[in-house]
Amino acid sequence: MKSNYDIQEIFRDAVSGNYRNLVVIEGDYREPLLEFIHEYLKVERNPSTGYYFHPWAQGSKERLNWIRSVLTTVTDIDYSSSERYLGSTFDLSIIDAVDDFRPSYAARAVETVRGGGLIILYTNRLEEGKLYRDTLTRDGKVNNLFEERFRHKLLSHRGILYWNDGELIVRPYSSSEVSKPKRSRKGKYPELAKLCKTDDQVKVLDEIDFLLEEGKKLLVVTAPRGRGKSASVGLALPLLISQSKYPLSIVVTSPTYWSGAEIMRFSEMSLKALHKRFRKVISRDGKILSLEIGESRIRWLPPELARDQHGDILVVDEAAALGKEFADYVLRRWNKVALVTTVHGYEGSGKIFLKIFDSYDGEHDVQRLKLDFPVRYGKGDPVERFLNDAFLLNADATEGEDLNKVAEVDVRSLFEDEERLASVYGILVTAHYRNTPDDLMMLGDMAFQRLFVAENNAGVAQVVEEGGLSQEAIKSIAQGEENLGHLIPHRLVKYWRLFEFGELRGWRVMRIAVAPALQGRGIGSKLLREIEIKGEGEGIDWIGSSFLASYNVIKFWAKNGYIPVHVSTKKNESLGGYSVIVVKPFSSAAKEMSSRVSLLLKDKLLRTSHQVYFNLDPRILAILLKLTPPASNVTISDLYVKKLRAYLEGLLPYNSVAEAVHLLGEKYFKELRFDVDDVSLATLISRTFQGKSWYHAGVSLGLTSSQVEQRLKDTIALILEKYQLS
Ligand SMILES: CC(=O)SCCNC(=O)CCNC(=O)[C@H](O)C(C)(C)COP(=O)(O)OP(=O)(O)OC[C@H]1O[C@@H](n2cnc3c(N)ncnc32)[C@H](O)[C@@H]1OP(=O)(O)O
Ligand SMILES: Nc1ncnc2c1ncn2[C@@H]1O[C@H](COP(=O)(O)OP(=O)(O)OP(=O)(O)O)[C@@H](O)[C@H]1O
Structure with a gap:
């Protein structure tokens, strides 16, 4: 491998400056891949942990064997199990992107490397292999705008080593531009401060006792990725136990059990440093599930279980990924809550979440802690800068004035205007919790999408063409084949056996978002109207959308005249x-x-709300049932009416009349003769249709048990009166 640069010198500077080395190899990769590893090993003789990160593509195992010939200590991880390594820190990370470059996975693999470590991403060609992914391509058509931009960023950023077909291109960086993590504060707990890497982490130790103060308390801990949030919160939790006058039950939750593992691991370290005796329960793969300290306990539980547990303090790690509705729910149930979240990262943005909690005016007193200094590498790390720019992780919505106009925009011209791209993509980053670098790739590369932008970059919608399927394609869906590129026809053919729907042509609004400061002013509706006019003009049969159910978003679609045709039958836990x-x-x-x-669908929701949909927010069920068309009439016998009246007068308890309430509810939802507000209907749904206790019905609606029963009685009385049933 010939080069004009002294590669060892570059690596050495990164090691001394505690910043990361990123090498991207494109083209003929075998020789340079081994050579770069070799050069690195001359600088860092004994890297303790390296990992090889690969898709299950042909040949990747063989390529792993080449790597093992120069680097024996390498762990092999496939793309799909990468999530479980997110909290880990490695010396070396090698990303196989041959025939399969996925930005979100690559970003994960880069993030876990420490300062001075080496990351190599190698590929035959960045755009190779996309043709086989049906979310990105249609009839072999695909753009390469994302990769072209990525390559341009590789060339323009300093500190990145880009090997392109035999030539190394690097714009030098210097360790003098990086400041190393440092800890100068001893804080209130010096024995634990010693375990911290930065002063920001010590701050978390010093402030955690806020949660023990009298009354309802909410601690919000935020930072960009890799600032050691989870670790510092983990170190701090045992302090709560030592300072509390009573035994404490602390519940920790997170979207996946791997993301909560860091908190538990650091809590154990902290207990040891504090010389506390404890017992631990570990999972089969060695992660700590529970720590028992006398009568106190710190335990990890999945979100669904955690939110309804009885305990003293709830800690939610990666809270933005669980969404605002989850946060609202736990704040109604728990008096003491710590929400820990990433502001901008690869797993979705927490920006919108932060904005909500910046102006929080609920019952809890709020304390906010921000961590700024990275723990894995120095501040000024060129790879962090590069990734922020290449994947637009910090993009923000410009929130300019709404000019009342929507235009269809050509994606290529958007990618040629970096400033506009950042502000349009910034809308998605700030408005959606779950935006990841793959979404930027989708925006650039889906040749069959249509893009609509509200003028002045106030809102954006991505639309994809679906349907018009051949008989053969419909048959294969009916027999169980996935077809991610035609999501709506797929669901209606597969789950409702409505084969003819597959032949119709439609547009799916894949994403729609309005800059947070401009929401609720009609911009989203205007975007939809423009899309509908265009679509109808082009002779399509339908426009639709598929999205994660949230009360506000469903109301938006309802307001615009859309009707529900499918609800997934399984909750997506993560x-x-x-x-x-x-x-x-x-x-x-x-x-x-x-x-x-x-x-x-109406029939399914009514008949299975106690089993399939027992977990769905009852306000969402109410609105879905109201949006489906009226069905057959339901007759209620006079004896049932008498029973209901007796309940309203306090002569019979609820359980004695539950079947009559159920029938009355069925009558309402099937006939839909008049409107009743969503919260009133939600009391009926959660108690009578979903079978929740008064208590749990109350928690999901922010009401006390007796308020739920009163509201249910009022709803029954209203329906009886409207139907003139006496
Ligand atoms: C396929 C998908 O992408 S679905 C996901 C939708 N996107 C998101 O959730 C991102 C965050 N939200 C947003 O970007 C926007 O609020 C959108 C796109 C949902 C709606 O656009 P807006 O311009 O805010 O909506 P618009 O003003 O036209 O309509 C308002 C109605 O939408 C509903 N709505 C949903 N979210 C909001 C919100 N954040 N603020 C105000 N209204 C909202 C309300 O029912 C409201 O009607 P109401 O005022 O009568 O109660
Ligand atoms: N004080 C510490 N001592 C040793 N290692 C630490 C310390 N703090 C954090 N780390 C390590 O740094 C990495 C990042 O820490 P952590 O997971 O807490 O960060 P985070 O801000 O929650 O970031 P992420 O967004 O990656 O979850 C982890 O591998 C963790 O083990």
Whole structure:
């Protein structure tokens, strides 16, 4: 490998300056890959941990064997299990992107490397292999705008080593531009401060006792990725136990159990440093699930269980990933809560979440802690800078004035205007919790998408064409084949056996978002209107969307005349919700089919709310049931009416009349003769249809048990009165 640069010198400077080395190899990769590892090993003779990160693509195992010939201590991880390594720190990370470059996975692999460590991403060609991914390509058509931009960033950033077909391109960086993590504060707990890497972490130790103060307390800990949030909160939790007058039950939760593992691991370290006796329960793969200290306990539980537990303090790690509704729910149930979250990262942005908690005016007193200094590498690390720019992790919505106009925008011209791209993509980053670098790739590379932007970059919608499927394609879906590129037809053909729907042509609004400061002013609706006019003009049968159910978002689609046709039958645990599909039909065939399937959905929701949908927010169920079309009439016998009256007068308890309440509810939702507000209907749904206790019905609605029962009685009385049933 010939080069004009002294590669060892570059590596040495990074080691002394505690910043990361990123090498990207494109083209003929074997020789340079081994050579770069070799050069690095001359600088860092004994890297203790390296990992090889690869897709299950052909040949990746063989390539691993080459790497093992020069580097024996390498762990092999496939793309899909990468999540479990997010909290770890490695010396070396080698990313196989041959025929499969996925920005979100690559970002994960880069993040786990410490300052002075080496990251190598190698590929035959960045855009190779996308043709086989049906979310990105249609009929072999795909753009390469993301990769072209990525390459441009590789060339323009300092400190990145880009090997392109036999030539090394590097713009030098210097260790003098990086400041190393330092800890100068001893803080209130010097024996624990010693375990901290930065003063920011010591600050968390010093402030944690805020949670023990009298009353409802909310601690919000935020930072960009890799600032040691989880570790510092973990170190701090045992302090709460030592300072409390009573035994404490602390529950820790996080979207996946790997992301909570760091907190538990550091809590154990802290207990040891404090010389506390404790017992621990570990999982089969060695992660700590529970620490028992006398009568006190710190334990990790999955979000679904954690939120309804009885305990003193709830700690939510990666809280933004669980969404605002989860946070609202736990704040209604728990008096003492710590929300720990990433502001901008690869796993989704916490910006919108932060904005919400910056103006929090609930019952809890709030304390905010921000961690700024990275723990894995120095401040000024060129790789962090590069990734922020290449993946637009910090992009912000410009929030300019709304000019009342929506235009269809050509994606290529958007990618040629860096400032506009950042502000349009910034809308997605700030408005959606779960934006990841793959979304930027989707924006650039999906050749079959249409992009609509509200003028002045106030809102954006990505639309993809779906349907028009051949008989053969429909048959294969019916027999169980996935077809991610045609999501709405897929769901209606597979789950509702409505094969004819596959032939219709539609547009799916894949994403729609409005700059946070401008939401609720009609911009989203205007975007939809423009899309509908364009779509109808082009003769499509329907427009629809599939999204994670949230009350506000469903209301938005409802307001714009969309009807629900499908609700997933399993809650997506890591995203914390059910997905809903809504459509607006244009052609008569689409009108007939969507109304038929929507009626079936109503039936399913009514009959299975106690089993399939027992976990769905009852306000969402209420609104879905109201949006499906009216069905057959339901007769209620006079004896049932008498029973209901007796309940309202306090002569019979709820359990004695539950079947009559159920029938009355069924009558309401099937006939839909008049409107009743969502919260009133939600009391009926959560108690009578989902079978929740008064207590749990109350928690999900922010009411006390007796308020729920009173509201239910009022709802029954209102429905009886409207139907003139006496
Ligand atoms: C496929 C998908 O992408 S679905 C995901 C949708 N996107 C998101 O959740 C990102 C965050 N939210 C947003 O970007 C926007 O609020 C959107 C796109 C949902 C709606 O756009 P907006 O311009 O805010 O909506 P618009 O003003 O036209 O309509 C307001 C209605 O939407 C609903 N709504 C949903 N979210 C909001 C919100 N944050 N603020 C105000 N209204 C909201 C309300 O029902 C409201 O009607 P109401 O005022 O009568 O109660
Ligand atoms: N005080 C510390 N001593 C040793 N290692 C630490 C310390 N703090 C953090 N680390 C390590 O640094 C890495 C990042 O820490 P942590 O997971 O707490 O960061 P985070 O801010 O929660 O970031 P992420 O967004 O990656 O979850 C982890 O591998 C962790 O083990």
